[in-house]
Amino acid sequence: MGEPLSPSDSVKRRWNWPFDKAKHGHLLHRSKDRMDIQEYELGRTCRSSDSNKSSTSLTSKFVSFLPRGFANRIDRRVKQERSQQREWAVGVLISAYSACAVLFLNIVLTIIAVSMSYPKFGVQDFSSSILYQGKCSTSGNWARGLHLLSNVLGTIMLVASNYCMQCLCSPSRQDIEVAHAQRKWLNIGASSIRNFRYIDRRRVVLWMVLLLSSLPVHLLYNSTVFSALGTREYGVLLASANFDFNNPPNHGSDAGCFEQNISMNMSTFYSEVPKFERLDTQKCINTYAADYIADRGTLILVTNNVTADNGSLRWVSMGNSPQQYSSYSFLWMCQSEPNYPQFIHDDTPGERNCEKFPCQKECKRGDCETVCLGDWSVSSMPWSDPLLSSNMSYSTNSSWAKDSATQNAGATCALDSVRADSFPALSVDYCLSQKVEEECQLLFSLPICIIVILCNIVKIVCMFMTAHDPRKEIFLTVGDAISSFLSRPDMTTEGNCLLSKNLVSMGRSSWERSSKPAKLQPRRKRWRDAVGGPFFAVTIVFCLLLLLMSSVLFYLGVMTLRAKGQSIKPTELWKLGFGTITSTAIIRFCDNPSNCSGTIPMALLANIPQIIISVAYFLYNNMLTTMLLAAEYNDYAIERKPLRVSWAKGLQRSTYYLSLPYRYSIPLMICNTILHWLVSQSFFFVEVVLYDMAGKLTAERLIACGYSPIALMVAILLGFVMVCIILGMGFRRFRTNMPLAVSCSAAISAACHPPPGDNDHALKPVMWGETSAPQVDSSSNGEIATRSVSQPDTRQYSSVKKPLHRANESQTELLGKGNGFEDDGEAIAPVVSSPYTGSCFSDEGNPCADQAKSHVNLLGESLGVGGRRFSEYGHCSFSSLEVSTPSTERLYL
Incomplete structure (x- = not known):
C-alpha cells in the first residue's frame, strides 16, 4: 500500500468517464481528433487520496435537495455511521423519514376531509362520507387527481418499506462468516427467505410485520377516495x-x-x-x-x-x-x-x-x-x-268459493x-x-383512512427499529460482497476458485477446502440456469395460469354481454370504455345489491386482483433480478470495471438501484403500473346513488363491482408480451463460461482470493480471470498459497484500433459476443499485449509469443511439498491486476 507502481507495472487503459472528471487525477489528453476521451492509469496512482470525498451515493445526492439544517444533520449521521461501518443505516433512516412525511400528509388530508364533510353534509354512513356533490366531471377529476396522489404516496411508502425489508434480509459479513463456518451459504443482492434460517428472530419479525402492513396498502389505499x-x-x-x-286543462281526479x-x-x-x-x-x-x-x-x-x-x-x-x-x-x-x-x-x-x-x-x-x-x-x-279487491264477507258461508267476487275499491x-x-x-x-x-x-371512507394511517405508523416503528440494528458491513449488492471479500478474503472457500452456486447447493462436501483441482466448464450457460429450474418453472406456470384464468373470465364476460343483447364486436366492446359503468356489465352478487353489499367489502373485493398481480410481479421481478445479477457478475470476466456498491469508495461506483439496471427497471415499472391500472379498469368498484324526480337523495343505491371486457383484453395482451420477453431472456447465453455464482455467498467469496501485491483491489476497477499459479507453501503445513508471479496477460487496453492477435481470436470465440447488459461504466475491449514490454501490436511476426513462453517457464520452476510440481495448476480470482482468460483444458485451484 505504500509506494505507487511505476508505469511499467501498471496497465494503461482508455477510460471514458463523462462525470466528475476533476476528482480522477492523472488524466492525459489523447489525440486531437479524440479530445473528448481521456485516459488514466489503473494502478495505485489512480486511487483517491480521500475516499470519503470521492465517493458519491444516492444519499449524498438526495440530501442536496433537502433544507440545509436537515441536510447537515443527515451528513453528520452519515459520517457517524460510516465510522462505525453502518452506512446502510442512513438509507433506512431516510426511508423512515420519507414514511413520516407520508404519514403526516395522510393525517392532514384525513382531517381536511372530515372537516369538509361532516359540517356540510351532517352525520352520514360511517363507511363513506360525502366530500363534494355536484358536477360529475368535477367529482371525477378530483377522484382521478386524488388517486394519483394516493398512488404516489403509496409508492413512496412501499419503496421505503421494501428497502428496509432488503436491509433486514441482507446478511452482514459476520452473518456470512458464521454460516460459512458451518458450511452454509446465504443469498446476496436478492430477497430470499433462505436467509431467515440464519438471521436472528427479531429481524424476521420486523420483516414479516413490514410485509403484512403492506397488504392494506395494496388492497385499500386506492379506495380511500372514490366517486359515485x-x-x-x-x-x-x-x-x-x-x-x-x-x-292547461283541469285534470280533476x-x-x-x-x-x-x-x-x-x-x-x-x-x-x-x-x-x-x-x-x-x-x-x-x-x-x-x-x-x-x-x-x-x-x-x-x-x-x-x-x-x-x-x-x-x-x-x-x-x-x-x-x-x-x-x-x-x-x-x-x-x-x-x-x-x-x-x-x-x-x-x-x-x-x-x-x-x-x-x-x-x-x-x-x-x-x-x-x-x-x-x-x-x-x-x-x-x-x-x-x-x-275481494269482498271477504262472502267467505263466511260454506259456498264462499261459488259466491266470491271482486269489486272496485x-x-x-x-x-x-x-x-x-x-x-x-x-x-x-x-x-x-x-x-x-x-x-x-x-366520497371518502374514514375507516379505510384510519387503517392506512395505522399501517403507516406500524411501518415507521419497524423502520426505526431496523435503523438501530447494530450489524456492520451488510451486503445489499453483489458488489458489496466482492469488495469485502477482496479486502479480507474468506479462508473457508480458499482453493475453490471455480466454485458455483450449483456445486454449493449439492452439499457441504462440494466446497470443503481440497487440494483437488478442477477444470472450467467450456459450455456457456443460459440466463435461466441462474434462476434454477424449479423457480423458473413455477414463475412461468403461475403467469400462464393467470393469463388462462383471465382469458376464461374474458370469455364469460363477453358471453354474458351477448346474452343480454349487447354486441360483442371489438368496436362495440371498445365503446363500452375502460372502467365505465354500464348496467349490462355489473356483477350481481345477489338479487338486490343495495341490500347485500357495503362499501368496504366491495372495495376489498375489487382490489383482490391487485394482490394477485403483485404476487406475479414479485415472482417476475425476482426472476429478472436474478438473471441480470448473474449477467452483471459474468461481465467481470470480459470487462474491467469498478465495483457497483451501496457506498462508494475510491473508484467504486455508487448504486442507484439494488439489483435491476435502469434500462430494465424503468420499463418494468411502467409495464407494472399500466398492468395494475388496466386491471383496476377491468374489475372495479361501482357505486350509483339515485335521486328521485324531485332531486332528493333516496336510500336506494347500487354498490357492486363492474367489469370492462376491453380493458381485460388489453391487460391479457400486455401480460402475454411480458411473459414472452422473460422467456426469451431466459434462453440467452452468458458472454463467458465463468462459473455462475449468482447470489450465493460461498461462490462469490471463492472467486475473491486475489494474488498478493496490492491490498486495494476493491477500490479499483477489477476483472475476473486467471491471475497466478498457486503453490504449496512448505512452511504452512501444506496450505495453498498464492504466488506473486502472474501469468502472461493477454489483455491491454488501448485507444488505438488495431487488428487483434490470433491468440485473442480464440479467446473471443470462447467468451462469445453480446449480452445486452447495462453497464454504468464504460466497457473496455481486450487486445493482445504484454504487461512487461509494452504493446504487442506488430505488423511483422509475433513478438509476444517468446515473452509468453518465458513467463510460462518461470511458472514451471515452482515445486511443492515432496517435489510435486504445481506448475500445471492455475488460479482464478477478481483482481485489479493483470488477468488472462482461463483455459478449459487447465486445472485450477
Whole structure:
C-alpha cells in the first residue's frame, strides 16, 4: 500500500468517464481528433487520496435537495455511521423519514376531509362520507387527481418499506462468516427467505410485520377516495302536437296522481315547461338511451297522431328506476310494438333488453331474417286505474268459493309501465326535455383512512427499529460482497476458485477446502440456469395460469354481454370504455345489491386482483433480478470495471438501484403500473346513488363491482408480451463460461482470493480471470498459497484500433459476443499485449509469443511439498491486476 507502481507495472487503459472528471487525477489528453476521451492509469496512482470525498451515493445526492439544517444533520449521521461501518443505516433512516412525511400528509388530508364533510353534509354512513356533490366531471377529476396522489404516496411508502425489508434480509459479513463456518451459504443482492434460517428472530419479525402492513396498502389505499355516479329518476309523458301548455286543462281526479308520478304539482310543472329543451327524435333517443342519466329530468314526447287526445297529457313510463340496475334503464323505449328507429325489443327468459342497432338478424329454428325498424312509437296509459279487491264477507258461508267476487275499491296511480303494452302505440315526432343539475358525489371512507394511517405508523416503528440494528458491513449488492471479500478474503472457500452456486447447493462436501483441482466448464450457460429450474418453472406456470384464468373470465364476460343483447364486436366492446359503468356489465352478487353489499367489502373485493398481480410481479421481478445479477457478475470476466456498491469508495461506483439496471427497471415499472391500472379498469368498484324526480337523495343505491371486457383484453395482451420477453431472456447465453455464482455467498467469496501485491483491489476497477499459479507453501503445513508471479496477460487496453492477435481470436470465440447488459461504466475491449514490454501490436511476426513462453517457464520452476510440481495448476480470482482468460483444458485451484 505504500509506494505507487511505476508505469511499467501498471496497465494503461482508455477510460471514458463523462462525470466528475476533476476528482480522477492523472488524466492525459489523447489525440486531437479524440479530445473528448481521456485516459488514466489503473494502478495505485489512480486511487483517491480521500475516499470519503470521492465517493458519491444516492444519499449524498438526495440530501442536496433537502433544507440545509436537515441536510447537515443527515451528513453528520452519515459520517457517524460510516465510522462505525453502518452506512446502510442512513438509507433506512431516510426511508423512515420519507414514511413520516407520508404519514403526516395522510393525517392532514384525513382531517381536511372530515372537516369538509361532516359540517356540510351532517352525520352520514360511517363507511363513506360525502366530500363534494355536484358536477360529475368535477367529482371525477378530483377522484382521478386524488388517486394519483394516493398512488404516489403509496409508492413512496412501499419503496421505503421494501428497502428496509432488503436491509433486514441482507446478511452482514459476520452473518456470512458464521454460516460459512458451518458450511452454509446465504443469498446476496436478492430477497430470499433462505436467509431467515440464519438471521436472528427479531429481524424476521420486523420483516414479516413490514410485509403484512403492506397488504392494506395494496388492497385499500386506492379506495380511500372514490366517486359515485348520481343518476336521476324521471317521468315520461305524452302530449299531442297541438297541446297548449300555456292553458292547461283541469285534470280533476288525475291531479293527485300527476304530482305523485312527476314529483311536482301541476302549476309548477306548467310553469317549468317553457324552460324545457326541444330535441329532435334522434337526439332524444341518444340522450335518454343511457344507462344512468345525471343531467336530465322529465321528458315529454310530442306526437302528431290525430288519434291522440289534444286536451290532456298521457302517462308513458318512468326511467332510471332503482329496480333496473341489472338491465337497461330505458326499457320504456322498447315496449311498444312493432316499429322502433334503432331499438329492438328482445324478450329472453328472465330479461328485457334494448339494443342500439338499426337492424338485427333473427333466427328461429334455423330460419334467419334481417329485421329493420322504422318509426319510433310509444304507448300511453291513463294516470290511474281501478283498484280491485275481494269482498271477504262472502267467505263466511260454506259456498264462499261459488259466491266470491271482486269489486272496485277506488283508483290507484298507474306506475307499472309494463301495462303500457295493452294501449295503442303512437309515433313520436319530437321531445321536450327538462335540464337539471348533476348530483354526482366525491366520497371518502374514514375507516379505510384510519387503517392506512395505522399501517403507516406500524411501518415507521419497524423502520426505526431496523435503523438501530447494530450489524456492520451488510451486503445489499453483489458488489458489496466482492469488495469485502477482496479486502479480507474468506479462508473457508480458499482453493475453490471455480466454485458455483450449483456445486454449493449439492452439499457441504462440494466446497470443503481440497487440494483437488478442477477444470472450467467450456459450455456457456443460459440466463435461466441462474434462476434454477424449479423457480423458473413455477414463475412461468403461475403467469400462464393467470393469463388462462383471465382469458376464461374474458370469455364469460363477453358471453354474458351477448346474452343480454349487447354486441360483442371489438368496436362495440371498445365503446363500452375502460372502467365505465354500464348496467349490462355489473356483477350481481345477489338479487338486490343495495341490500347485500357495503362499501368496504366491495372495495376489498375489487382490489383482490391487485394482490394477485403483485404476487406475479414479485415472482417476475425476482426472476429478472436474478438473471441480470448473474449477467452483471459474468461481465467481470470480459470487462474491467469498478465495483457497483451501496457506498462508494475510491473508484467504486455508487448504486442507484439494488439489483435491476435502469434500462430494465424503468420499463418494468411502467409495464407494472399500466398492468395494475388496466386491471383496476377491468374489475372495479361501482357505486350509483339515485335521486328521485324531485332531486332528493333516496336510500336506494347500487354498490357492486363492474367489469370492462376491453380493458381485460388489453391487460391479457400486455401480460402475454411480458411473459414472452422473460422467456426469451431466459434462453440467452452468458458472454463467458465463468462459473455462475449468482447470489450465493460461498461462490462469490471463492472467486475473491486475489494474488498478493496490492491490498486495494476493491477500490479499483477489477476483472475476473486467471491471475497466478498457486503453490504449496512448505512452511504452512501444506496450505495453498498464492504466488506473486502472474501469468502472461493477454489483455491491454488501448485507444488505438488495431487488428487483434490470433491468440485473442480464440479467446473471443470462447467468451462469445453480446449480452445486452447495462453497464454504468464504460466497457473496455481486450487486445493482445504484454504487461512487461509494452504493446504487442506488430505488423511483422509475433513478438509476444517468446515473452509468453518465458513467463510460462518461470511458472514451471515452482515445486511443492515432496517435489510435486504445481506448475500445471492455475488460479482464478477478481483482481485489479493483470488477468488472462482461463483455459478449459487447465486445472485450477
